[in-house]
Amino acid sequence: MSDLRTKALDDFRRCCKDRGLAFTFQRQVIYEAVVDSREHPTPELIYEQVRQRIPSISLGTIYKNVKTFLDSGVLKEVTLHHGTLRLESNMTPHHHLVCSSCKAIFDIEESAVEPVQFPKTRLPAGFSIQHCRVEFTGVCKSCRTNRRKTSKASS
Amino acid sequence: MSDLRTKALDDFRRCCKDRGLAFTFQRQVIYEAVVDSREHPTPELIYEQVRQRIPSISLGTIYKNVKTFLDSGVLKEVTLHHGTLRLESNMTPHHHLVCSSCKAIFDIEESAVEPVQFPKTRLPAGFSIQHCRVEFTGVCKSCRTNRRKTSKASS
DNA sequence: GTAAGTGCAAAAGCTTTGCGGTGAA
DNA sequence: TTCACCGCAAAGCTTTTGCACTTAC
Numbered sequence: 001m002s003d004l005r006t007k008a009l010d011d012f013r014r015c016c017k018d019r020g021l022a023f024t025f026q027r028q029v030i031y032e033a034v035v036d037s038r039e040h041p042t043p044e045l046i047y048e049q050v051r052q053r054i055p056s057i058s059l060g061t062i063y064k065n066v067k068t069f070l071d072s073g074v075l076k077e078v079t080l081h082h083g084t085l086r087l088e089s090n091m092t093p094h095h096h097l098v099c100s101s102c103k104a105i106f107d108i109e110e111s112a113v114e115p116v117q118f119p120k121t122r123l124p125a126g127f128s129i130q131h132c133r134v135e136f137t138g139v140c141k142s143c144r145t146n147r148r149k150t151s152k153a154s155s
Numbered sequence: 156m157s158d159l160r161t162k163a164l165d166d167f168r169r170c171c172k173d174r175g176l177a178f179t180f181q182r183q184v185i186y187e188a189v190v191d192s193r194e195h196p197t198p199e200l201i202y203e204q205v206r207q208r209i210p211s212i213s214l215g216t217i218y219k220n221v222k223t224f225l226d227s228g229v230l231k232e233v234t235l236h237h238g239t240l241r242l243e244s245n246m247t248p249h250h251h252l253v254c255s256s257c258k259a260i261f262d263i264e265e266s267a268v269e270p271v272q273f274p275k276t277r278l279p280a281g282f283s284i285q286h287c288r289v290e291f292t293g294v295c296k297s298c299r300t301n302r303r304k305t306s307k308a309s310s
Numbered sequence: 311g312t313a314a315g316t317g318c319a320a321a322a323g324c325t326t327t328g329c330g331g332t333g334a335a
Numbered sequence: 336t337t338c339a340c341c342g343c344a345a346a347g348c349t350t351t352t353g354c355a356c357t358t359a360c
Contacts, residue, residue, distance in 0.1 A: 021315095022359050027315085042240060042242075044239075056316090060319090065316095078251070119268050122263065127254070133289070134289050139283055139285070218325060
């Protein structure tokens, strides 16, 4: 257990080094809080967890570091459309195509995608699935063009 | 064209009646703005559109009616996780299982779901797909139990 | 020693709420 | 006539920003 901890800590230290981020105690505890909570936590929840180990931490520091982690690819956000409400008027089942750059959303007819089978295994006990939706992520035409113009060495 | 408009208007009037909503000019224009814009608009964008036809409309009215539409099933929101940032530490490709009631998110290993083929047809011109993720929606065990306790006639 | 990170507090979005006047049924 | 709806303004969240102090490198 302690070994696992030590290894995880080393991994995280290396992770910071690779990305040019300073390794601080706050960062370590914030990162551990996200990894340990298996429930895709909100910044507020991370704050509560981290405060148990670092009572003096501020919510602003949580936000700053979460943003740093997102920017450097240490963490991801569950949805690209967080922050503003996006509305659907197409009430028939369909899928989405999302531009990761400008967040544009395009509809794809359900019939254009082969039906997805519900997973048989490894469901949390008692969970009943009602429907599924596929989200394809990529880059739309205008964002691809603009990116080429502005930055030659984008990943 | 005018016929289509008239028909859509009648449809919307009936839609309001069916759900016990008053049919107002503001509602009609807001609804049309969402349907006409094919880009899954934000409340702010709807506001801009609607103001061209009703300059005196307020953003609060947009929000109130959008909420009314969502509650009565006239519109849907693109993501259930709008409003608060939710974080991922699992950086390997995987899918999600989401409880529509409590918004809990569970991970599903990619191998538990058959690979989804990228759609060949009907893509917006120039869009390049990078990856896809499946979101299964349903009700988790505790929400199902609680719902049964509190409301007998839930849909 | 220097640049980056932290904590605090203020500010900036996005969204909801309360209230008096207006309009649909 | 009555109740729901509208517009306005204030308040409530979530998130970002600025600044002085501290820490990692």
